[in-house]
Amino acid sequence: MRKINFYAPGLKRYETSELSQKNAHSFMPVSITGSDCTLNCDHCNGELLKFMRPAKTPERLLQICQTLAKNGTKGILISGGCDSAGRVPLREFFDSMRMVKQTLGLNVIVHTGLVDREMAKGLKHADIDGALIDIIGSDRTIKDVYHLDATTLDYEQSLANLNACEIPVVPHIVIGLHYGKIIGEENALAIISRFKIKTLVLVILTPLLNTKMENVIPPPPEEVKDFFRKARNMLPDVQIILGCARPMGEYKEQVDKLAIDTALNGIAFPAEGIVSYARDNGLKPIFMESCCGFAPSAMSNEQ
Amino acid sequence: MAKHEEIFLPDDLYYDRKDHLWAKLEGGKVRVGLDMFGQKAAGTAAYIKILPVGKTVQKTRAFGSLEAGKYIGPLKAPVTGKIVEINxxxxxNPRLVxxxxxxxxxxxxxESANFDNDIHDLVHGAENIxxxxxxxxxxxxxxxxxxxx
Structure with a gap:
C-alpha cells in the first residue's frame, strides 16, 4: 500500500478531528535578524519573520535553544531576513549552530537565501541537518518581487554549492509567486531536476496583510493541480510535499485533495477530512511532528 | 482589569483556562469569543467555521474551528447549550478576532442549559484572572x- 505522510510540526498549534499534535513546540522557528529584512519582498515584507523568535546574536541563539531544548523542542528552523544580495546573514552563527546541534542535540534546519561557496562550507562546518531554499525560475520575478539584482543562475549555483558540500537541501517552490501568476515555476522544476535532491516542497502564494500582495488572488486550484502534475512527472523519484504555506479555508481543502489526486507524497497541516480522503484513495497515512523537508520519506521503507 | 504588557482581560468575563475562550453572561444566554491572550498566541485569524444556529453544543466540544497564523484547530464551547446566534x-472578516x-x-x-454548573472550572474574578x-x-x-x- 502506498504511503502518504502528514506533518504537524510545532510551527503552529494544530488539531483536527483526525490528527493532533502531542507536542506543540517540537519544532520552533528562530530569526537571526528579528523582523528585519533588507529586501522586504512584495509577498512577505518581513511579516513571516514576526512569527519567529528573534535571536540576533549567536549568544542569544544559544540561550533560546537551551530554553527550547529544556522544554521539549526537538528541532529548530533558523531563518532570517536577507541582505541586499539575497543572503541570510548566517556567517557569524555557524559556531553556535554547531553547538546547538552537537551539544543540545537539536535538529537544525536553515533557511539560507542565496548560497555562495563560502557559506556552503560554513553550513557544512555547522553540521546542520539541512538547508531550505526557495528556487525562483523567473528573472522577472526575482527583480519585481524580490527587488534583487540576481538571476535564476544564482539560484542554480546555490544548489550546486550546497550539493558540492554535501548538505542535504530541500528546495521550495512558491506557486504563484509572481503576484498570483504562474510564470517561472516550471523552470524552477527544471533547475531542481539537475541536482541530487531527495525532497521538494511546494507551497502556494498566501496573500499576507501589510504586504504589496495582500489583495492578490492566489493561483486557481486547477492551475495548481496542473503544476502538481508537472512536478510529479518531471521528478518521479523525488518525494514531493505540499508544505505549510498555502491559503486557508476552502481553498486549502481543495488543493489538499488535489495533492492526493496527483500523487504527491505528503501534506503539512492537512485540512479537516484529508486523512479520510487519503484512506478512501487507498493510501496509508503516516503522522509526523517533524518538519516535512527532513522527515523519513514516504517513498522509502525508512518508517 | 487583568493586564500583562499589552494583553488585557476584562474582569466581568469567564475564561476557559486552557483554550482562552471567554464567556459573557447576557441574561440566560452566553456570548463567546477568544480572549486577547488566545488571539496573540493564535496569530492573525484567517478562516473561521461555525456550526449553524439551532445546533446544540456540549461544553469542551467544538462549536467551530479557527485557522490562523499560528493555530489550526477547534473552537471549544465553554458551556453546554443551543447556538442561538452566530456572528x-x-x-x-476573521481579523476582527x-x-x-x-x-x-x-x-x-x-442559550446555556446550565450556566451555573458549567462555570465552575472557568476563571472569574479580578485576582483569579x-x-x-x-x-x-x-x-x-x-x-x-x-x-x-
Missing part, C-alpha cells in the same frame, strides 16, 4: 509559543 461579520476580541470579534451566542494570566504568560514564553519577546 456572520467575524466569519466574513485580533482587532476587537471583546467587541465585534465574538463567535456565537449560546490576573494570577492565571501571569502564569499562562510565563508558561507560553518559556515554551516559545509567543513570537515576540
Amino acid at each position: 456572520n461579520e467575524v466569519i466574513a 485580533n482587532t476587537d476580541p471583546y467587541g465585534k470579534g465574538w463567535f456565537v451566542i449560546i 490576573q494570577a492565571w494570566l501571569d502564569a499562562e504568560y510565563k508558561d507560553y514564553m518559556e515554551k516559545g509559543l509567543f513570537a515576540e519577546e
